[in-house]
Amino acid sequence: MAERKQWKWAADPSLNKMEFTKLEKDGLDVIETIVNTYSKEGVSSIESSDMDRFKWAGIYQQRPKNGHFMMRVRIPGGILSSEQARVLANIAEDCGRDLVDVTTRQAVQFHWLTVESLADIFDRLASAGLSSFEACGDCPRQIMGNPLAGIDPHEVLDTRPIVAELEKFFLLNRDFSNLPRKYKISLSANIHNAAHAQINDLAFTPAKKVIAGEEVIGFHVWVGGGLSAKPYLAKQLDVFVRPEEVVKVAAGVTTLFRDFGYRQKRTHARLKFLVADWGPEKFKEQLMELIGELEPGGIDLTSGWNGGYFYGIHEQRQAGLYYAGLSVPVGRMNAGELTELARLADEYGDGTIGTCNTQNVLIRNIPEAKVAAFRNEPMIVNRFKLQPNTFVGYAVSCTGTEYCNLAIVETKERMRSLAQFLDDTVVLETPLRIHMIGCPNSCGQRQIADIGLQGSLVKTSNGMVEAFDIYVGGTLEEPQFNRKLNARITVDRLGPFLAQLITLYKADRQEGEPYWRY
Numbered sequence: 367m368a369e370r371k372q373w374k375w376a377a378d379p380s381l382n383k384m385e386f387t388k389l390e391k392d393g394l395d396v397i398e399t400i401v402n403t404y405s406k407e408g409v410s411s412i413e414s415s416d417m418d419r420f421k422w423a424g425i426y427q428q429r430p431k432n433g434h435f436m437m438r439v440r441i442p443g444g445i446l447s448s449e450q451a452r453v454l455a456n457i458a459e460d461c462g463r464d465l466v467d468v469t470t471r472q473a474v475q476f477h478w479l480t481v482e483s484l485a486d487i488f489d490r491l492a493s494a495g496l497s498s499f500e501a502c503g504d505c506p507r508q509i510m511g512n513p514l515a516g517i518d519p520h521e522v523l524d525t526r527p528i529v530a531e532l533e534k535f536f537l538l539n540r541d542f543s544n545l546p547r548k549y550k551i552s553l554s555a556n557i558h559n560a561a562h563a564q565i566n567d568l569a570f571t572p573a574k575k576v577i578a579g580e581e582v583i584g585f586h587v588w589v590g591g592g593l594s595a596k597p598y599l600a601k602q603l604d605v606f607v608r609p610e611e612v613v614k615v616a617a618g619v620t621t622l623f624r625d626f627g628y629r630q631k632r633t634h635a636r637l638k639f640l641v642a643d644w645g646p647e648k649f650k651e652q653l654m655e656l657i658g659e660l661e662p663g664g665i666d667l668t669s670g671w672n673g674g675y676f677y678g679i680h681e682q683r684q685a686g687l688y689y690a691g692l693s694v695p696v697g698r699m700n701a702g703e704l705t706e707l708a709r710l711a712d713e714y715g716d717g718t719i720g721t722c723n724t725q726n727v728l729i730r731n732i733p734e735a736k737v738a739a740f741r742n743e744p745m746i747v748n749r750f751k752l753q754p755n756t757f758v759g760y761a762v763s764c765t766g767t768e769y770c771n772l773a774i775v776e777t778k779e780r781m782r783s784l785a786q787f788l789d790d791t792v793v794l795e796t797p798l799r800i801h802m803i804g805c806p807n808s809c810g811q812r813q814i815a816d817i818g819l820q821g822s823l824v825k826t827s828n829g830m831v832e833a834f835d836i837y838v839g840g841t842l843e844e845p846q847f848n849r850k851l852n853a854r855i856t857v858d859r860l861g862p863f864l865a866q867l868i869t870l871y872k873a874d875r876q877e878g879e880p881y882w883r884y
């Protein structure tokens with residue numbers, strides 16, 4: 367076990383309970399305990415405080431708490447190899463009842479794992495250069511990026527090496543394994559904000575600046591974004607960061623969060639609360655005091671927002687090569703389908719697969735001569751479509767009561783069938799993004815959807831019934847969160863209600879007007 371750090375906040379008696387758990391034993395120490403003890407002695411041997419620390423291994427107890435676990439695997443920047451995809455598929459098949467979910471942070475999740483299988487899964491992931499460590503917990507989590515990095519005609523810089531550097535710096539770094547709360551980073555040089563900068567604790571977006579007579583491509587920096595029950599849009603710091611400065615800046619921001627972030631209430635601990643109190647100017651001053659001067663901001667290169675969607679076959683930056691954006695309805699697939707994606711990536715592309723924050727996937731680097739045959743592959747025609755229907759193609763869902771202990775309502779299958787119902791009922795010529803979440807924690811990013819559906823319960827003459835609060839108008843185009851309608855709709859009325867709402871809005875919509883702006 368690594369030497370315990372002496373944190374300056376350790377003497378504060380007003381810390382929340384989880385802080386004492388983290389001080390008693392670092393979250394990362396649980397990995398060794400899982401390997402040496404729990405995976406051998408079984409679920410009954412797990413100490414309750416360690417159950418809280420399982421998150422640092424990327425693992426949560428699954429609902430109902432009967433000895434099964436959910437595991438999240440980091441896919442840095444949303445790019446993995448076909449070989450890694452096969453390893454993931456094999457784990458799902460052997461240990462996870464054949465289920466693979468792509469998450470809204472481009473990670474991959476398994477369900478139904480037993481504690482006895484965990485040590486073996488850690489080994490299998492490591493052998494493929496993958497890891498579940500710190501995919502959950504109060505630490506730097508999965509780094510969100512541009513799944514088209516390196517091939518994107520709309521990026522100003524290949525960000526793959528920078529994401530790799532960030533991943534190397536933060537993963538298992540005990541200087542940052544005890545943060546006040548979860549901590550989410552995004553970095554992309556795609557000019558259409560592919561990595562949803564404003565909803566991250568720390569984000570880097572493309573920018574340029576003339577320095578000493580030379581134009582430099584680099585990044586602008588955003589801090590303090592996050593969703594959950596109290597959503598905040600990140601604030602931009604007036605700095606310009608060269609690519610080689612990204613890790614230094616990320617380390618500085620994370621140090622400020624670690625040392626000045628709030629640790630009294632779990633619900634008031636994310637970086638967003640510190641940024642809201644300090645303001646971007648003070649945050650910038652504190653950052654520069656810590657890491658040295660940075661250039662003032664340059665010219666922003668972000669133009670609009672693509673929502674994280676890449677459907678269809680498109681030209682790459684490299685002449686003669688194409689990428690294919692595929693729909694994975696609500697992000698769920700089985701092991702055989704993931705294995706088939708790996709085959710398609712090898713046979714038609716360069717063996718790399720992209721995972722999108724819209725829970726979809728990409729196949730990269732398809733030569734022009736292979737595009738027609740790719741389009742005709744049964745998997746592409748029948749399952750992971752290039753041009754999905756309007757609602758199925760733009761439906762996002764969190765895990766919900768199927769596996770999540772915090773969920774109030776079922777979401778995954780409900781979102782899938784609701785989207786199918788809307789496709790069968792309403793004709794709409796433009797995409798409409800619907801995000802469904804099972805509780806206010808907002809893993810399904812409800813706040814940035816055209817229509818956000820947040821699960822709740824209502825009392826009826828037949829007892830408590832599942833229902834949804836309806837929100838409209840979320841976007842990161844000109845960033846704003848969606849707003850709540852005065853309507854809580856029980857699940858039996860949800861489809862017809864939305865069909866009517868969308869039909870009414872469609873009839874009233876002006877030419878060229880985007881959906882659901884207010």
Ligand code: SF4
Nearest residue numbers: 764770773804805809
């Ligand atoms: Fe669970 Fe709530 Fe997150 Fe959905 S939003 S996965 S219900 S914690």
